[in-house]
Amino acid sequence: MDDVHLKRLVWRSRRGLLELDLQLERFVAEVLPTLDDAALAEFENVLLLPDNDFLDYLNGKADCPDERLKPMLARIRGAQQ
Amino acid sequence: MAIPVRKFDAVIVGAGGAGLRAALQLSEAGLKTAVLSKVFPTRSHTVAAQGGVSASLGNSEPDHWHWHMYDTVKGSDWLGDQDAIEFMCREAPNVVVELEHFGMPFDRNSDGTIYQRPFGGHMSNFGEKPVRRACAAADRTGHAMLHALYQRNVRANTQFFVEWMALDLVRDTDGNVQGVVAMEMETSDIYVFQAKATLFATGGAGRIFASSTNAFINTGDGLGIAARAGIPLEDMEFWQFHPTGVAGAGVLITEGVRGEGGILRNAQGERFMERYAPNAKDLASRDVVSRAMVTEINEGRGCGPNKDHVLLDITHLDPEVIMSKLPGIREISIKFAGVDPIKAPIPVVPTCHYQMGGIPTNYKGEVVVDGKPVSGFYAAGEVACASVHGANRLGTNSLLDLLVFGKSSGNSMIDFIKAAPKDLPELNTADVDRSVARVDRLNNQKNGSNVHEARAAMQRTMQAHCGVFRFKDMLAQGVEKILEVEQMVKTTEIADKSKVFNTARIEALELENLIEVAKATMISANARTESRGAHVRDDAADTPERPNGRDDQNWLKHTLWHREGNRLDYKPVNMNPLTVETIALKTRSY
Incomplete structure (x- = not known):
């Protein structure tokens, strides 16, 4: 994935909900630079989630119906510990 | 270097509730409308609004816009302009029903009408008893509102410029607004968006504080731009705070934690609320608790390396109670404070939530300076000060503000654009x-x-x-x-x-x-x-002559801060509603 694409994902990690900004801040700083292209594509798909759903999945308040997104959601969750 | 110019009838900066509502009005009137947004519209901070939107629909019990108006004036501590407040409360049922027709999935009663729930400060019959006035879509009212408005805008052919940041206002030598300079984030290229009418709907600036519930995007762009362009900012000293946000993060810890037995402690471990409120202690009102917390920090008894917060202790509660009665609190604390509240207290600090002041406007959404509208310039939503919130905002009036003043500014812009010369004037390149x-x-x-x-x-x-x-x-x-x-x-x-x-x-x-x-x-x-x-x-201080420290004789007026020389001047509060009698000054007590 090229630099343009990566930097766009960094910006798109700015969200409408503070709780998402905070959780993505650490992930973007620490994990994003280590991801391979396949993982970056997964992250890009996760960023398309509506903010409320995204937060509910991260908080375990709801189960993400899309199995393909679950591994990346778990990695974002893992970056908070 | 020549900067490219894009031309529109209307340009709107910000794609939250107010910007989208205004854009809809303009696009449906057939005007060429551009909306600039730093983020995708449905990820604007409006998405964070959960509580609901108030309107005196009276679906559950009798209600009246005049009672809603009274509650709003009282909530504003009489600093709100009564013409704008009357306008907003009268319009509320219309804009809510309109939103329902746009596809907003409001919670419903069994008879199909919009379900309404009680909310702090909503009263019937001029403060007599609580009334159900808040309309909501589960706990996702803001989210649902953005989606309904965005879909409708797409249908109406509003042109969205997503991931664009407005930089500055363009005004001609007479001060008339000609549009904005903006940057495309993907390229850092700079363009001028020239338009007959320009609306700012950029939201608040809660990120000026170390502890804020606001998303990172809430950087007050419209306010900074307006100030640099010589527009004063009104009543900026008024910000709503919540007493307990996680220190360093801003995520709120519900006040229910104190209700379940949570205790506030200072650096010495002292339960300091006993000194400030010997009877109510940690269950004292929001104002009293906030004041006590800040006093402790200010007098050097704050916690942490910077002594900048206090602790909310629930370690004495049964872990079962924490799990069952306070769901989510443990997770918030672990995630954002790195602390398991079953084992250690949560660092908390009063946290900024909402900006009451902003760009001075009237209830038509026109930006007003020196008593006159600034030609071609409009503002709506949290960035604007109409002023309906005055010195404090009534819960659920922020979403209402977006809808009512988004629509009214859109209508004002339509009239202005239709009366303007067909061709755009020469741009002030300075x-x-x-x-x-x-x-x-x-x-x-x-x-x-x-x-x-x-x-x-x-x-x-x-x-x-x-x-x-x-x-x-x-x-x-x-x-x-x-x-x-x-x-x-x-x-x-x-x-x-x-x-x-x-x-x-x-x-x-x-x-x-x-x-x-x-x-x-x-x-x-x-x-x-x-x-x-x-x-x-x-x-x-609170004295018989000045209850709660309010000084109507000297301070019943709006502040106007001018960037040039940091000059302050003042303008009177409009105490004259549009059709009803003035809601007379009274001590504000609940």
């Missing part, structure tokens, strides 16, 4: 050049200050000197300090000079907007020597 020079300064700065350090210095200064409870001496020092921070902001330097999605450049430009809001807030707060609504000072 303003464009100034904006480009501002970005060039940042790009070429050497030996400058660090953006993150300057922002942190601003946030710490605002939090410590101009927070939920304010001290005379701290405010005076705060003015000096924030002017020092301003000098840092003037020389910010970015290491990354690249063009593509350069988040560092965007953050530096956002900081130039935040600092204007910070100065306006500190200087306005320092000057207002009374307590009113959300602005509470230690030297404006």
